[in-house]
Amino acid sequence: MTRPKNQGNSQPRWLFPFVVTVIFCLSVLPLGRLAVTGIVSAMQGGAHQLLSDPALWQAVYDTLTTSFFGMIAAVVLGGGFALLLTLFDIRGKAALGFLFMLPTMIPPQVTALSWIGMTGPSSTLLKALGLAPPLGSPQPLYSIGGIALLYGVQNAALVYLSLRAGLLALPRDGVEAARLSGASSWQVLKDVILPLSLPGFAAGAAIAFVSCVGNFGIPAILGIPASIYTLPTLIYSKFASFGPGTFADVSLLSAMIAILSIVGLIVEERVLRGRDYRVIGLSGQVAVFRLGAWRWFAEIALWLTILIILVMPLTALVASSLAPAYGVPLSSSTATIQAYEEILFRQTVTRTAFTNSVTLALTTAFGLLAATVLTGYFLVRGRSRFAPVIAALAEIPYALPGIVLAVAFILVFAAPVPVIGISIYGTIWIILIAYFSSFFAVSLKPVVSAFRQLDPSLEEAARLSGARFGRRLADILVPLVAPAAGASVILVFLIACNELTISALLWSAGTQTLGVAIYNLDDSGSFNLASALSVLVVIMVVVMMLVLELMAKRLPKGVVPWRS
Amino acid sequence: MAKLILNSLSKSFETGGRPAVNGVSLTVREGGFLALLGPSGCGKTTVLRMIAGFEQPTDGSILLGERVLADASEMVPPENRNMAMVFQSYALWPHMSVAENIGYPLKVRGISGEKRQRKVKDALSAVRLESYADRRPADLSGGQRQRVALARCLVTEPDVVLLDEPLANLDRHLRQEMEETFREFHARSGATMIYVTHDQAEAMALATDVAVMSEGRLLQVAAPEEIYARPEGRLVGGLVGQGAILSLPSPDGDRRLLDWPAVQSLLSTREIGRGNDPAADILVRPQDVEIATEGVAVSVLSVLFEGERYALRLALADGQTLRAFSRRSVRVGDTLTVIIRSAWRL
Amino acid sequence: MAKLILNSLSKSFETGGRPAVNGVSLTVREGGFLALLGPSGCGKTTVLRMIAGFEQPTDGSILLGERVLADASEMVPPENRNMAMVFQSYALWPHMSVAENIGYPLKVRGISGEKRQRKVKDALSAVRLESYADRRPADLSGGQRQRVALARCLVTEPDVVLLDEPLANLDRHLRQEMEETFREFHARSGATMIYVTHDQAEAMALATDVAVMSEGRLLQVAAPEEIYARPEGRLVGGLVGQGAILSLPSPDGDRRLLDWPAVQSLLSTREIGRGNDPAADILVRPQDVEIATEGVAVSVLSVLFEGERYALRLALADGQTLRAFSRRSVRVGDTLTVIIRSAWRL
Amino acid sequence: ADLVLYTSQPNADAQATVDGFKAANPGIEVEWVRDGTPQIMAKLNAEIQAGNPVADVLLIADTVTLERMKQAGQLLAYKSPEAANYDKALYDADGYYYSTKLITTGIMYNTQASMKPASWADLAKPEAKGLVTMPSPLASGAALIHAQTLTAVPDLGWDYYKQLKDNGAIAAGGNGGVLKSVASGEKAYGVVVDYMPIREKAKGAPVEFVFPKEGVSAVTEPAAILASTKHAENARKFIDYVLSEKGQEGFLQLGYIPARTGMAVPAGFPARDTIKVLPINASEALKNSENDVKTFSDIFGTKG
């Protein structure tokens, strides 16, 4: 009599160790190392009064409020786009979806500055309308609301992509049944579509929240003038006056951030708990609602949004790349493409940076996808007790400001790796690992929510066909979560392409990234060169997206996020 | 409520070759109960989906009384049609409990509190799912899901009820109970009902009218007795009842209902002068084939036990097959003689 | 291939109250064809899912020959069981075309090129979907989807085939063809087949053994003729055949098959000395109820046209109901006299 | 590489410095990393924590930071022969660090502004209400030094910053942000390091830079050798180079005021002796820096 060989539950034996190893390397190791250093430093540097400093609690409060409202803004913006573009008969969906991705590519400082310019006394737009506030009047964006708004713009694509993947998995007949029940479009949305796409929604909102908690660029520009400090800006200020207690302070502040992001996660978990999102049967087609007379209105609103979040900052960017110096009024006589010549033909760093960033971003996006599909599968199907812990650990690195994560990785890797004796410090590998760690959550979220919605019988049918785990993964699971996988790859790619704060600390000769190159140019006052490089990055991304568009027919349905 | 009129309704899908529905014209009278019968893929679901407003006709129009519900250019959205439907795929909302699923159409209509609870409870007990009110659809068996879909469909007072194979996954007992429920519901509410089924016994038992479709076209509409007794054409003849269709020489005149002497003479003409006369399709129903001591000789091709009786497939001398019932088992290969009590020229 | 043995198999779900499957012991002999019959929600699908390996039994074990497939602690994963299944919900892969869906089990088994194409083509033509090879499942009708699921199930050479209401959405013609396909497949491959259905005629026609379940328990397993002729207990009696169950005084001795005189005497005893004798459940099948000029008087409760005949519900004087068939229509409320040719004490 | 340099100089300047050094010392392979001062310090300290500092020499914003490193024993002393050509205030007496240039912080204004500021006090006048921007000490090392320098001036002190705050001044980001904000006309006046507006003006931007009459603060971009260096010899050569006339000439070329005595000033700057540099005591400043940051952010910060 032969005994059964292994548990019949759906995952292979190596999956749990694999997931644990991934989480250990990408999250536990750097965070743990940082914590150890923090504790050691706290003991050496004496007890710090950080916790009793009201400024800290004010910062926690400000972080929470800005992140919360930022999340709301991202959800409204990204959710609105996702709903309108996937469910309604809007014209020009592809173009709108395509353009909506791009603001993620514009560095937040650029967006912030162009918005300040737009709404401030020198705004050409407001001047033309006669609405320009007098010189010196307070800038409305220097506020909690302003920060939240820009967070929203910056993170809207996160919500858009993750929700869109959820919407594509909606069963059409469920929507139809609701309409036939007499529910108006609004009721269908509220009672059926949103609850069913809740995993995607919650994932997008959670990742947006976490991203806001860790953002540095926007509060640095918009917050500090209004005396609004968030935990990341506070951390920067600790680094600015580096002292013996700095590591302790930074670890403590990072722990705060970790707690905030875990709070966000718990909320997400609560929202999703005890519900079933498995779509029974086929979900091949998406229902399309007619907007009727509202269509014009919706289309105008969508294009207007694109204008504000993309065209205006981009115009500002292009304008400053063409200006010979900052503040010189741009006209056909003053405009010069000298910056582009300089960037393209004289600066050697440009090519290195392009190669590095594109390689890093592509490797991270696709490498992470492999890890996240497995981890996501484990989290959703695994019924493991450790699932919540693993989910939380995956999330924290993304919430930490890049500088903290980079420090953590320096702490881990500055000395040669024990046993093998190779040092990856100063090579591109350390940036890659840090990227893996930081963007793990971005990549994981949409995939997890897609798995939540999957009808388990589809996998069962494949198992009975004799397909082993790897096979099922390749043939059934990945194609079925393709929209989410596509979203995760594109998101990670977009974010990694422009990444600055991590690589700023980890780069060394020959491993400059685009973010670093732009920052360095900007920091040294070569604004026009920095702008020109930014414009080139946007152009590069647009070209890559167009290539994707050309390949779209060969890719699984729903992968290319602006195609319906 | 008013007549439901389909006016040379057509629908082509982009991906499909031939139209899924092709020029279907049909009037369902007020409070009528129409059964839609037809082979798999003939367009039944598509017709229902157009009536419900989920698909726009590519041609033709749908009217409810005077009101144009849909034509090729415009349509009333489903939520304004006051219809209810049982989907072939059930279309339950996985995030709602059974009771919530059933109560949703009431909720949307603003019925709440005690009244809604009572109605939901009634609907639950009508489908025998009282104790499952708090389950999620994913935790139900196939038949239970179907029953939830049924309950949801019947909980309101719709003008038109569309049922797409609503009993396909239920056992005989429940089927009978549910048929009873439909009948009651129909009598009570006076709603116009359209019932898609592949089970013609069910169709006959429930409907006031039976429509038969094939390959997107409407073949015949008539009352059940009528369509059973006088089917038009091979397709309807083959679909309604389990008859076998024989190809025999045309009988004289325009007699269509043939008795044994007439059939016998046709069978024998065929044996003598074959090929001369134009062939006619003659429908022979199994209950009209009687095993007797004399008659036409047949050999037994197959014998299936059906519980109540055996279903036989018999071959005539020239290889054409007949169907028959027998209370006794016979052996495959045996030779029998049968009398054909009645037959119908299609 | 070998015997499939279920050994006091049980399954409880966390959310469900009573166990979905409760101590089911059953042996399907090698190459057997077992039909699993039972009311909706009785645990049929759950049994199949345990055999396939999707659910772990909470108690008991499943063996294929000597090999333990599953018990409460361990199980062989489905991919190593060489089984095939038609899911009640079809479980087609929406991202693959029809041909890809069907070819997938072959692809996994490393069969490729010409051979795979041929097999897929054969399977497609067996389910009459030759021209739909390149469609996506979402663009098919309900019955067409079911047929794709069928084709996918039969395309390989599995040891065990599990069919969960595989014909529920097909019309009679296709059903008959598909039944024929199953029979052929069974004969050719020698696979052990387990067939869940709610249609007992189908079950009887196809299976070598019929198992009846109710509320998670196995009530009776026997050959079709056997179970039809000698059902055990009210539940099986009620499920198999469309009989009515009368509550009458116990007949003398242990005679179970009762003829008209015996039934008549029971009916009359009942009328005289009721309440004394312990009651017995007597199953009366409609085809055994004959409308005659004398016999017991009944009134007609309902008349349903079924095409071939009318199905009557009749009430005895004390209100108990009988079912009968009639070739002629009768009116509701009429009084008839009927003879009960044969009855069965349960 | 034979020498690793961590610097907060702008990119092009760092490259030029390294190129000059290599030209003067052929055969020495130099690797350099540049970043903002907070980042470079975070990086360096993390490396030190991990026990493997990579840098050999530092060339970063201010003496205060290096003073701290000196006290922590992280620097290597080297008495450069070039020190003789420098003012004693510009290098550490023990030879731990040497200033290389003077980057002063003064006032820039948009040419369209109504007032032409001539002193720090002008920024607190009603004409400048809501129109002043300055870098934040959190983002810029120079800004902290500037605040510490100005508050040490008896007439100004923290009261001056309170007046600025009351006058609607904002403190945000680094010097680059200030430049953009003033050049684009969003603000009229900015507190900023000298070379930025002077360079932009040369390119045609509508800005002017003034050295206020009270004097300017200066950071001196000192160079130092790390105690853990593995290339001490090359490191010394580097120090010698940046202090040498040739090295200083290079800084001049880049548009900075060289620290070495007797050097010219770049185009656009007033004569060296007309620039009044306010003094700062590095060890004093170091002691107070934490407090000063706090005071600063209490004024501009969380209480506002």
Ligand SMILES: Nc1ncnc2c1ncn2[C@@H]1O[C@H](COP(=O)(O)OP(=O)(O)OP(=O)(O)O)[C@@H](O)[C@H]1O
């Ligand atoms: N995942 C689940 N969780 C809880 N209860 C379940 C679950 N799946 C099935 N059940 C319950 O177990 C019982 C048996 O279900 P099963 O699906 O086996 O029924 P079935 O015999 O196949 O019925 P049908 O003919 O309606 O398909 C039902 O009462 C059902 O509600």
Ligand SMILES: Nc1ncnc2c1ncn2[C@@H]1O[C@H](COP(=O)(O)OP(=O)(O)OP(=O)(O)O)[C@@H](O)[C@H]1O
């Ligand atoms: N979305 C679609 N795109 C393309 N073809 C479709 C689509 N939906 C249905 N069809 C085709 O239209 C025809 C009619 O489909 P329909 O669903 O109306 O059949 P049906 O009569 O309900 O069949 P069944 O009894 O199998 O459910 C079928 O041949 C089907 O393949």
Ligand SMILES: [Mg+2]
């Ligand atoms: Mg259908």
Ligand SMILES: [Mg+2]
């Ligand atoms: Mg079932």
